Amino acid sequence: xxxxxxxxxxxxxxxxxxxxxxxxxxxxxxxxxxxxxxxxxxxxxxxxxxxxxxxxxxxxxxxxxxxxxxxxxxxxxxxxxxxxxxxxxxxxxxxxxxxxxxxxxxxxxxxxxxxxxxxxxxxxxxxxxxxxxxxxxxxxxxxxxxxxxxxxxxxxxxxxxxxxxxxxxxxxxxxxxxxxxxxxxxxxxxxxxxxxxxxxxxxxxxxxxxxxxxxxxxxxxxxxxxxxxxxxxxxxxxxxxxxxxxxxxxxxxxxxxxxxxxxxxxxxxxxxxxxxxxxxxxxxxxxxxxxxxxxxxxxxxxxxxxxxxxxxxxxxxxxxxxxxxxxxxxxxxxxxxxxxxxxxxxxxxxxxxx
Numbered sequence: 001x002x003x004x005x006x007x008x009x010x011x012x013x014x015x016x017x018x019x020x021x022x023x024x025x026x027x028x029x030x031x032x033x034x035x036x037x038x039x040x041x042x043x044x045x046x047x048x049x050x051x052x053x054x055x056x057x058x059x060x061x062x063x064x065x066x067x068x069x070x071x072x073x074x075x076x077x078x079x080x081x082x083x084x085x086x087x088x089x090x091x092x093x094x095x096x097x098x099x100x101x102x103x104x105x106x107x108x109x110x111x112x113x114x115x116x117x118x119x120x121x122x123x124x125x126x127x128x129x130x131x132x133x134x135x136x137x138x139x140x141x142x143x144x145x146x147x148x149x150x151x152x153x154x155x156x157x158x159x160x161x162x163x164x165x166x167x168x169x170x171x172x173x174x175x176x177x178x179x180x181x182x183x184x185x186x187x188x189x190x191x192x193x194x195x196x197x198x199x200x201x202x203x204x205x206x207x208x209x210x211x212x213x214x215x216x217x218x219x220x221x222x223x224x225x226x227x228x229x230x231x232x233x234x235x236x237x238x239x240x241x242x243x244x245x246x247x248x249x250x251x252x253x254x255x256x257x258x259x260x261x262x263x264x265x266x267x268x269x270x271x272x273x274x275x276x277x278x279x280x281x282x283x284x285x286x287x288x289x290x291x292x293x294x295x296x297x298x299x300x301x302x303x304x305x306x307x308x309x310x311x312x313x314x315x316x317x318x319x320x321x322x323x324x325x326x327x328x329x330x331x332x333x334x335x336x337x338x339x340x341x342x343x344x345x346x347x348x349x350x351x352x353x354x
Contacts (some may be wrong), residue, residue: 072182074189075325076276079286082293087243088334090235090303096226100233108240114207115143134256140248141198147241148191149208150215151298154234155184157219158227175315176305179326183298189274190291196268231306235336238299245292252285260284296334297327303336316342 092098111117117135135143159180166173200208223230252261259265260283267287271277275290301317316337317326 070274072185074186074274074276075327077290077293077328079281079289081328081331082286082289085242085246085289085293085296085331086334087239087246088296088299089239090335096229097232100229101236103233104236104240107237111143111146115139115146117143134251137257137259138198140257141194142200142204143244144194145191145198145200146204146208146211147244148187148194150211151237151241151295152184152187152191153212153215154219154230154237154302155180155182155187157216158223158230159184161220161223161227174313175318179301179315179317183301186294186298189270190294193268193271193274193287193291196270227310228306231302235299235303235306238295238302239334241295242292242299245288245295248288249285249292252288257284293331294327296331298330300330300333300336301326304330304333304342305336307336307339308342309339313339313342316345 090097092101115135117133117139159177162173162177162180166177219230222233248257251257255261263283265284267277267282267284271287271290272282275287277286277290304316317330
């Protein structure tokens with residue numbers, strides 16, 4: 001077959017008529033040896049079983065991941081600030097808030113069911129009680145990766161739409177765009193960190209693809225209709241994320257996750273670099289503490305933005321005009337800052353946008 005291609009008259013005619021084609025690599029004969037092995041690229045791998053899931057090897061670090069410059073370097077967390085984060089909840093105050101809370105709780109129920117985080121029954125003193133069912137390290141990784149693949153969507157959707165809105169109106173954005181894009185970037189760094197420790201299977205990749213397509217488009221249209229609703233929704237979503245990571249920390253402390261409780265367990269280098277994690281604070285527990293603190297920050301930011309006038313109010317979380325990182329400030333505000341509080345502190349805000 002190869003000899004016929006090399007002597008085909010039409011091939012020689014093409015090469016003579018075009019100097020460019022004469023040097024084209026794809027026209028040169030490819031040496032085929034008897035030992036050349038071929039593999040079908042259409043044969044899908046076998047689905048991941050529950051047994052394989054628990055023994056899934058960690059993903060290999062992507063080439064250059066640790067050397068790429070960070071678009072938004074993290075200022076890190078003081079250990080006390082990260083440890084003091086607690087779950088919190090902003091009670092719905094109107095119909096829009098109630099709808100956002102209901103949607104989040106519905107999503108939480110579905111997530112618990114898919115990742116095996118649902119409650120379990122236990123008989124105590126002859127009575128049936130409901131308890132939290134411990135999860136394995138692999139189950140936690142599945143949950144973390146799926147959660148972060150979704151959490152990285154709202155910031156980029158809101159930031160993109162506000163960017164286009166600012167252009168159409170020929171007016172500044174009051175500093176919202178940077179914070180929203182930085183939030184999306186932060187969530188993606190969470191995802192990249194966890195991917196260094198766990199390789200998702202084919203089914204999970206399909207689930208993420210489908211969820212991302214639905215979630216992105218739903219948020220896109222929802223933000224066009226009511227940005228305030230979307231920010232409240234994200235605030236409630238981050239409340240659930242704080243609950244999730246808090247429970248993981250508790251299971252580590254109770255010895256239910258022995259691999260992660262081991263002080264010799266090495267976290268990815270990208271995490272050490274991104275969060276500026278100091279020596280002696282590089283355990284899996286510390287990593288989860290840092291991620292939880294980030295989620296608490298997003299919780300406070302979005303609840304605050306949901307309280308503001310979407311067109312005219314300034315973004316109160318501008319690092320250059322704050323004595324501390326905006327993430328540390330927002331993490332201490334589980335219910336967000338009320339609009340009166342934001343406007344009363346205008347002297348600390350930037351009145352310009354990027």
